[in-house]
Amino acid sequence: MARNISYQQAIGEALAQEMERDQTVVIMGEDVAGGAGAPGEDDAWGGVLGVTKGLYGKFGDRVLDTPITESAFIGAAVGAATAGLRPVAELMFIDFMGVCFDQIFNQAAKFRYMFGGNAETPVVIRTMYGAGLRAAAQHSQCLYPVFTHIPGLKVVTPATPYDAKGLLIQAIRDNDPVIFCEHKSLYTLEGDVPEEAYTIPFGEANITREGDDVTIVTLGRMLHVAQEAADALSKDSINCEIVDLRTTSPIDTDTIIESVENTGRLVVLDESNPRCSIATDVSALVSQEAFDSLKAPIRMVTAPHVPVPFAENLEDLYIPDAEQVKQAVNMVMGK
């Protein structure tokens, strides 16, 4: 049954349904209820942008507000995951990974391997990323490449409400640590989302548009920028195939290669900074695996190698747009 809800609501729904189904799922984070210890409402915020609103009322002490101590509560989520709970911890902004990174990349990511396979760490860390809200340099980054680099972590970047719900439910049911990256500019985006619970497997990219001329590999909010560019390009009779990665780790190399083998041209669109990004990662992958299929060099479209600026016009220049994608496509098309 067609039902339009927002990306934000889809995430909240996934959390509520999984918490209903499995008593060991708990949520923790700063202001995930909001109002702890204060005289006003118990559920005052429901997350800084309202994603977890209503959960405290339903699930009480399985929704835990935390002090602003990321090392402790992200670490606690990791430890609790090895001790029988399935925590979904919120790292409010991905930019804050600096204050808890050890617990993620040295502890959670490595337990299964370091302990010879005798450990499971079923923790999900939900976190907001991305520019567009004028939140400036320390609240707007796309740091998923850093997590992608770490063996043992799974990294998920849903672009639509449908994907957000299905991938989050998958993440909660997955027995490995998952970094679930939510683009803050997508929270109000609406889309068709089934009411029942469903999962989307990791490592399966989504071809959102088919075409024979050029492959655009992208993720997160940039999916919508790619679609806008593709619409414009189709008027020039250039047909783009858009591959939405959905998860950067595991990454669906098969779908990427297959598409490039068909189109022979690749543009990678990634909102993160250019060095050591998903753009460079995918480009290298394709160069190695599908070189002979390429009719033109690969083009990468990314943000510039600068911190995210504050002024509105500058931030708008920072974020890759459809025009830049069009130019990149025209280049690989030899136009």
Place this chain on the structure above:
Amino acid sequence: MQLSKDDLLKAYRMMKTIREFEERLHVEFATGEIPGFVHLYAGEEASGTGICMHLDERDKIASNHRGHGHSIAKGCDVDAMMAEIYGRGSGLCAGKGGSMHIADLSKGMMGANGIVGGGPPLICGAGLAAKQLGTKGVAVAFFGDGASNQGTTMESLNLASVWNLPCIFVVENNGYAEATSSNYSVSCDDAADRAGAFNMPGVVVDGHDFFAVYEAAGEAVKRARDGSGPTLIECKLNRYYGHFEGDAQTYRGKDEVKNLRATIDCIDNFRDRVTSAKLVEKEELDTIDAEVGKIIDDSVDKAKSAPVPAASELTTDVYVSY
């Protein structure tokens, strides 16, 4: 505080096993056969033993880089531990963790840790799980004077306090964090002084005295199981060996270790007291000495002759799609 004769023998065996394990490693490491780094617990046995004697299968511990003692005290298999330190496939972590990452989650041993201060947050998590799942288990973090300064530790003390978690934070203060004395690097005299700032009780005990540790730990475990929240126990003690094996320890006083071994050795003290109080016969302890010696000898032999992990193990225990 009543300890039965069986308890006394168990405590002695535990401390002796740890001591012999560590002393043997000191010898074997010098031959160059053991890969990587080891950090020996010799001298500190009363602390881990005095605390772990109160724990059962519901309870969890997290340790630090100096983790062999805690692992043995929590019941990890000695042969598997030795094999792990030698990097063999039969090791406790299939040879993929090594000395600094020895773990056995089935025994509630959440791992030695190569990151100073890595353990306390994990213990907050174990405490939270025990609370949510209603197990009445407690979670114990062992760490040193160096880690007592780490932000992660401070945050964990705060979190355990505000969430009223069944956690026990044990500072094993041996006076040195690597080569720097705690006199220099810790801004208070007693790490236990910081407990009050986090609204939990903090006590200092003589870490060479099994009975003092056992008594304080008993109270802390009771508090935690009763739902009265976390405690910080600071065990003042000494390590006999360096920060790691190979550390020449030139930062320590001349004859410092020699004097310690002669005067405050926790195992000698324990032995003296239980035999002079006529609770245990000297011969019973001697028997344990012999048994432990053999167990350690066997574990080394087994480790040396065990095969290294298969090459295929390189890429197992992690999802890999490329």
Place this chain on the structure above:
Amino acid sequence: MPSDIDQPSVGILANPAAGRDIRRLVAQASVFPIAEKRNMITRLFSSLGKLGIKKVYMMPDGGGISDRIKHALKTPPQNGQIWPEIVFIDMPMEDRAEDTQNAVERMVAAGVGGIIVLGGDGTNRLVASKSEEIPITALSTGTNNVFPFMREATIAGLAAGLVATKQVPIFEGTARNKVLRIDINGIESDLALVDVCTSTALWVGSRALWRAEGLNQLFLSFAEADAIGLSSIGGLIRPVSRLQNMGLWLDLMDPETAPISVSTPLAPGLIVDIGIEKVHDMIPGEAVSLRTTQGVIALDGEREIEFSPEDSVAVRLEWDGPLTIDIPKVMAYAANNGLLTSTDQTRPIDGV
């Protein structure tokens, strides 16, 4: 090196370890931060300096107090106060009780006119074992304090200084204390200022005694009704003052079956029932043997000595304990003799 009458001196002995024992965990024991001890000591400096004390001797403890005092000495005292010269005794420190005794011996040898002690019963006990005839000013900082007094340090410093500079004669400002002496196999081996208690618990674990089980026999040099700790067991049924020419000894037993059971404030926030089988007067000079053959002996509330069937142990009450300064008495003498006043003889005022 005896002190010159023009160079009167005082010793200050602050135990860094007081107040941080297991009673913090099992009772509501006080948390007495080192910073507060430092503050008390600098207040003492102002008072002693005002009265003309030239030197203060202190123990060079391994960290903590002496470090903080040295730090405080780097800036001159505020508000026109004058401090004495602070001398950290040149002595080896072993981080043991013996350090305190060693320091006191050296203070006595240096000719101090008094020793001010910041600590609990245990610290005062150690000081008393070596203080000889030097008056002690006992200021409370630890848990379970019976012997020392809770006093503001500035006033305590004035009182100690007045006696040490002989402005108040010793016999006017001090009192003699009783003491309990322990003989093991005929040799005097230790002392306690307030209480000696035997327990059948078989080892000295955490030193503080806080459990009722196993308490067997209790000897008290005095027993005040409003005290905390073991002496309140006697104090709540048969009070004996510090000045009375007797003490008490009690046979203890299981409170369930005892003829008398006392609700005893054994530690801060901890009130437990203690059973008493019999109460005896303790006559000074008479040795009383222990009635149990094996266990531990707690001196002033801290388990100190383990004994076994081969040992024969006896306890004596004596009157040759330390001299302590009676602060109200000293200050009253000072007021009555105008010791802290200076009068312009040409302009007397009425009523003084």
